[in-house]
Amino acid sequence: MSVLIIAEHDNKSLKPATLNTVTAATQIDADVHVLVVGFECQTVVEQASQVAGVTKVLVADNAAYEHQLAENVSKLVVEVSSDYEHILAPATTTGKNTLPRVAALLNVAQLSDVIKVEAADTFVRPIYAGNAIATVKTTDAVKVLTIRTTGFDAAASTGGNAERQVLSQVIASDRSRFLKEQLAESDRPELTAASVIISGGRGMGNGENFKLLEGVADKLGAAIGASRAAVDAGFVPNDLQVGQTGKTVAPDLYIAVGISGAIQHLAGMKDSKVIVAINKDEDAPIFQVADYGLVADLFDAVPELEKSL
Amino acid sequence: MKILVSVKRVIDYNVKVRVKSDHTAVDLTNVKMSMNPFCEIAVEEAIRLKEKGVASEVVVVSVGSKSCQETLRTAMALGADRAIQVETEDGLDSLSVAKLIAKVAQDEAADLVIMGKQAIDSDNNQTGQMVAALLDYPQATFASEVAIENGEAQVTREIDGGLQTLAITLPAVVTTDLRLNEPRFASLPNIMKAKKKPLDVKTPADLGVEVGSNVSIVSVTPPPQRAGGIKVGSVAELVDKLKNEAKVVS
Numbered sequence: 001m002s003v004l005i006i007a008e009h010d011n012k013s014l015k016p017a018t019l020n021t022v023t024a025a026t027q028i029d030a031d032v033h034v035l036v037v038g039f040e041c042q043t044v045v046e047q048a049s050q051v052a053g054v055t056k057v058l059v060a061d062n063a064a065y066e067h068q069l070a071e072n073v074s075k076l077v078v079e080v081s082s083d084y085e086h087i088l089a090p091a092t093t094t095g096k097n098t099l100p101r102v103a104a105l106l107n108v109a110q111l112s113d114v115i116k117v118e119a120a121d122t123f124v125r126p127i128y129a130g131n132a133i134a135t136v137k138t139t140d141a142v143k144v145l146t147i148r149t150t151g152f153d154a155a156a157s158t159g160g161n162a163e164r165q166v167l168s169q170v171i172a173s174d175r176s177r178f179l180k181e182q183l184a185e186s187d188r189p190e191l192t193a194a195s196v197i198i199s200g201g202r203g204m205g206n207g208e209n210f211k212l213l214e215g216v217a218d219k220l221g222a223a224i225g226a227s228r229a230a231v232d233a234g235f236v237p238n239d240l241q242v243g244q245t246g247k248t249v250a251p252d253l254y255i256a257v258g259i260s261g262a263i264q265h266l267a268g269m270k271d272s273k274v275i276v277a278i279n280k281d282e283d284a285p286i287f288q289v290a291d292y293g294l295v296a297d298l299f300d301a302v303p304e305l306e307k308s309l
Numbered sequence: 310m311k312i313l314v315s316v317k318r319v320i321d322y323n324v325k326v327r328v329k330s331d332h333t334a335v336d337l338t339n340v341k342m343s344m345n346p347f348c349e350i351a352v353e354e355a356i357r358l359k360e361k362g363v364a365s366e367v368v369v370v371s372v373g374s375k376s377c378q379e380t381l382r383t384a385m386a387l388g389a390d391r392a393i394q395v396e397t398e399d400g401l402d403s404l405s406v407a408k409l410i411a412k413v414a415q416d417e418a419a420d421l422v423i424m425g426k427q428a429i430d431s432d433n434n435q436t437g438q439m440v441a442a443l444l445d446y447p448q449a450t451f452a453s454e455v456a457i458e459n460g461e462a463q464v465t466r467e468i469d470g471g472l473q474t475l476a477i478t479l480p481a482v483v484t485t486d487l488r489l490n491e492p493r494f495a496s497l498p499n500i501m502k503a504k505k506k507p508l509d510v511k512t513p514a515d516l517g518v519e520v521g522s523n524v525s526i527v528s529v530t531p532p533p534q535r536a537g538g539i540k541v542g543s544v545a546e547l548v549d550k551l552k553n554e555a556k557v558v559s
Contacts, residue, residue, distance in 0.1 A: 069475075070438065071447055093468040097450050100403075100435035101442035109404055109524045112433045122527065127432050131326035132335050135527040175478040176447035179463065183471035190470065196557070220558065231487070238453065238467050238488050244429065245487055247469075253557040264322070270535055274555045276547065282540075291538035291555065294547050304544040309558065 001085040002031040002055075006077060006098065007048055008090050011038045011066065014047040016193045017090035019154035021147045026053045026155070027117040028086050033058060034162070035080070037073050039066035045164065052159035059164060064172035067181075068094060071173040074101035079169055081106060081142060086120070091146035091248075092192075099146055108140040113248075115151030129244035129267035149192060150250035150271055184239060191242065194223035196253045199242055199269070200235070201227040203258020203279065203298055207235040212299070213257060215306040225249065227256075227265045243268035258298045261286025278302065310457070310479075312355040312364045313419035314389065315410050316348040316371045318380040319430040328531045335430075335529060344380050347425025349387075350485040353492040354455060355423050356388035363457045364421075366390050370413050372406045373399050378508060385503035386495035392508040397520060403431070405513075405520035407439035412516040414444060419480065421462065426451050426484040437484035447477035451486040 003025040008015040018034070025032045033056040034048045041061055049057045060076055077098075081087060087102060089095030091113045103110035115133075116124035122137045123145065191197065198213050198220070210224065217224050225247070226240040242249055244267040254272035259265060261277070261284055269275070270289055277290035280297050287293040294301060320326065320335070321343040329336045344352075358364040369384040371377040372395045381392035395409045414422050422441075427434035441448035449455075449464035453472065456463045457479075466473045467486045495503075513520050541547045551558040 067473075070441075070450075074442060093451060093466075096434050097438065097448075100438035101448075103435070104404060104407060104439035104442035107404070109402055109522055110433070110435050110439075111524070112435060126532070127529070128320070128326040128335055128430055129432065130532055132328050132529050133532050134529050137525050137527050139523040173447060175481075176449075177476045179474040179476055181468075181471065181473045192469070228487070237471075238486065239469065239471055241487075244432070245427075253551070253555075263325070270532075274551070274557050275535075275538075276551070287540070288537045289535045292547055292550050293538065293540045294544065295540060296544070301544055305548065308544055308548045 001029065002033050002083060003029050003086040003088060004080070004084040005032065005034045006073070006089040006095065007034050007036045007044065008092055008094055009036065009038060009041060009044040011041045012043060014044050016154055017092050017149045019051060019157060020149035020152040021088050021090045022051055022053050022155035023152040024114065024117055024147045025086070025088055028120050031055050035060070035077065037065045037068055037076060039063050047157065049162040049164060050158050050160050052156040054160045054162045057162045057164050058167055060167040060169065062170050064170050067178040069173065069176050069178065070098040070101050071176050072171045073098050074105060075171045076167070076169055077102045078105045080167065084142065086143045086145065088145050088147055091148050095146050099144060103144040106142050106144065108142050108144055109138060110144045110146065111136060111138065112146050113148040114145045115148050129264055130270070131263065148248060150248050184237065188217060189221065189223045191223045191225055191240070191247050191249055195251050196220045196222035197225050197249055197251045198222050198255040198257060199225035199227065199259060200230055200257050201259030202229040202233060204230060204235060210236055212302045216302060216309065219306060219309040227259045227262070229262070256286050256290070257302060259286055260284045261289065310364045310420045311366045311368065311417060312358060313414050313417055313422045314351045314355045314367060314369045314384065315424045316352065316369055316380050316384050317345040317425070317428045318342050318371065318373060318377045319345045319428050322346055322429055328529055332528045332530050333526070344383055345425050345428045347427060347485050349492040350487070350489050351423040351425050352384045352387050352389060353490045354485060357490065358457065359388065368393065368417055368419070370395065370410060372397055372401060372409050381508055382503050383495065385506045386500040387493060391506055394508065394510045395516065396510055396512050401520055402522035402524060403433050403436045404439055405522060407436050407443055408518045409513060409516060409520070410436070411440045411443040412518050414440065421479055422482045424482065424484050426486055437482050441482035446481050448482045449475050449477050450484040452483050453486050453488045455483060455489070
């Protein structure tokens with residue numbers, strides 16, 4: 001039976017997290033449908049229909065769906081759910097917000113942050129901040145899964161030619177209203193999509209010092225991240241947080257600067273291909289996972305690194 | 310206004326997690342247990358709303374074996390007025406827990422349910438959303454700011470890439486993110502006082518809720534270990550390795 005994916009998008013473009021979710025879906029069944037719920041989201045529909053492996057795109061385009069409020073989207077998904085045995089969304093803040101409502105309305109479990117598909121009813125997911133890996137089997141009639149994007153490669157964004165189906169249902173809640181959004185304006189790549197990330201921890205000392213990382217980030221085309229300690233200390237906003245309670249990333253190169261390497265931070269970055277740690281404390285646990293460790297004062301090493309790149 | 314806060318007893322976040330040698334579960338014998346950090350933030354937010362005069366009563370609920378009464382006492386030492394333990398085995402699935410909490414919220418006629426966004430053991434991040442769906446309440450997850458006015462909660466949410474603000478009509482469910490507040494510590498006199506606060510015990514049958522799950526654990530294994538690498542002596546050596554050995558920098 002077909003797999004349904006709820007697309008991650010901002011009404012303008014399809015987010016890369018959707019592509020990783022398509023790969024997870026194709027490992028379950030060859031018939032993969034993508035649901036685009038939004039407002040004036042025609043470009044997203046175009047992009048979704050071109051993704052390799054997607055056979056059908058369902059479109060619900062209405063002002064009621066502009067901000068993809070969980071109350072509305074979950075009910076819409078339930079209305080189309082009878083055609084599907086699997087319903088997937090990327091484990092982003094949008095997916096995590098909406099999908100548990102779908103599961104509860106269908107009276108089934110949700111399996112969160114799936115990193116591997118073993119079989120159509122058996123999935124692997126990290127628990128305890130990635131300190132244990134659980135393999136779980138479900139006999140629920142509908143399997144509801146959020147997909148950790150770092151666990152799956154991105155599907156090709158072209159090569160597909162999916163048919164389209166328009167959904168005319170309009171579900172609008174008058175008990176949840178969107179007021180505003182403040183999105184960080186940045187020319188840098190998104191943390192979860194970046195191939196290089198440079199992150200700062202408590203060792204940065206203050207928010208002002210994060211500017212030091214920008215020079216290196218500019219040269220490497222990197223995104224900037226932070227540890228929970230740096231966020232808790234108020235150095236940088238929470239959306240930069242990498243770790244169990246923040247974002248999970250797996251770039252080609254992860255540079256940890258002034259980060260001790262608490263379990264909760266490692267949970268968010270230990271699948272990176274190459275890890276570099278710069279820390280003046282040679283006993284910092286981050287060195288146990290780093291491919292290349294440099295014991296040095298970051299205030300000397302980072303500017304020097306910027307110059308040598 | 311009445312607030313219901315759910316709390317979960319979990320492995321203390323400073324404890325190193327070990328998987329049982331038979332790969333059936335995480336070893337919890339003789340391990341320090343504490344209130345889930347996100348639940349602490351939920352309790353703190355409720356108490357602050359009471360201190361501001363917005364809330365009149367804060368009720369805490371926990372689902373689990375008798376040992377979770379300890380967590381409920383902690384919540385009362387922090388300022389919650391009374392507690393409800395729903396007596397079940399530990400490790401119940403999220404949907405069952407959500408059904409129990411939803412029923413308690415309904416019976417208590419709670420105007421606002423505040424829950425942690427995720428528990429640091431199962432890392433599911435779903436129970437709050439499920440409670441909201443079961444009650445057909447609006448929700449605001451991952452909250453970093455909550456203001457209550459005219460029967461509405463204005464909630465700023467931490468989303469990928471920034472912040473979003475929603476207005477939700479009460480009754481509603483809010484789940485907490487890290488930066489919502491900094492939880493206080495319980496004082497000794499308050500810990501003593503909490504021992505006298507009322508704690509009711511209910512069973513799923515009392516609440517008319519059937520619990521159970523179709524999900525079974527096949528195995529729980531330790532994660533693949535990452536082999537440590539080498540220490541480099543200088544920035545120049547580091548750059549050389551990145552360019553010529555790892556080939557991740559051109």
